[in-house]
Amino acid sequence: EAGVAQSPRYKIIEKRQSVAFWCNPISGHATLYWYQQILGQGPKLLIQFQNNGVVDDSQLPKDRFSAERLKGVDSTLKIQPAKLEDSAVYLCASSHTTGIPNEQFFGPGTRLTVL
Amino acid sequence: AQSVTQPDIHITVSEGASLELRCNYSYGATPYLFWYVQSPGQGLQLLLKYFSGDTLVQGIKGFEAEFKRSQSSFNLRKPSVHWSDAAEYFCAVASYTGRRALTFGSGTRLQVQP
Numbered sequence: 058e059a060g061v062a063q064s065p066r067y068k069i070i071e072k073r074q075s076v077a078f079w080c081n082p083i084s085g086h087a088t089l090y091w092y093q094q095i096l097g098q099g100p101k102l103l104i105q106f107q108n109n110g111v112v113d114d115s116q117l118p119k120d121r122f123s124a125e126r127l128k129g130v131d132s133t134l135k136i137q138p139a140k141l142e143d144s145a146v147y148l149c150a151s152s153h154t155t156g157i158p159n160e161q162f163f164g165p166g167t168r169l170t171v172l
Numbered sequence: 173a174q175s176v177t178q179p180d181i182h183i184t185v186s187e188g189a190s191l192e193l194r195c196n197y198s199y200g201a202t203p204y205l206f207w208y209v210q211s212p213g214q215g216l217q218l219l220l221k222y223f224s225g226d227t228l229v230q231g232i233k234g235f236e237a238e239f240k241r242s243q244s245s246f247n248l249r250k251p252s253v254h255w256s257d258a259a260e261y262f263c264a265v266a267s268y269t270g271r272r273a274l275t276f277g278s279g280t281r282l283q284v285q286p
Contacts, residue, residue, distance in 0.1 A: 099276030163215040
């Protein structure tokens with residue numbers, strides 16, 4: 058079974074530029090999560106999708122971050138404009154809706170550096 | 173709101189020694205509890221999980237964890253550490269209902285001395 062795929066793995070941008078990250082979850086997983094992991098901290102949830110609907114985006118900075126999951130499969134996370142404090146690893150995870158609750162499988166992450 | 177505390181930021185142990193990583197959680201009901209490991213440049217890998225039943229759970233790579241409701245703890249243990257266990261370890265909690273996303277602790281970095 059293929060795991061969660063993310064691209065790019067690394068990205069360096071200047072502040073005020075825009076950037077987009079892509080995630081392809083495990084096949085059949087209805088729930089998709091985006092987490093932000095700042096250096097030295099644990100991951101923090103940004104947004105959670107159930108199929109193509111948003112379950113929770115309460116911690117997403119909506120003035121600059123946006124995310125979508127068209128067709129309930131792939132997802133993109135965008136930052137526009139980026140700030141220095143957005144430097145972090147962005148992790149995508151997916152899980153089944155039913156069965157073992159909340160066992161989330163993580164992708165390798167995208168490391169973003171904002172200069 | 174649920175939260176997780178990992179009091180040890182950094183731990184160093186000798187190879188072959190035993191290991192215990194501490195985790196305390198705050199949650200209003202019986203939680204779902206997890207331990208994940210993250211090696212440099214890698215995503216998070218699930219070591220073990222507790223949902224209900226036996227309070228001592230076994231995981232991969234020889235790890236185990238014990239859920240103690242009275243202490244709100246879910247400490248991770250390994251009887252003999254290998255050099256390849258050097259990594260960052262995260263404890264996480266999730267609720268039964270609602271958003272079900274994970275709330276992570278700040279992590280414990282494990283170094284293994286030869």
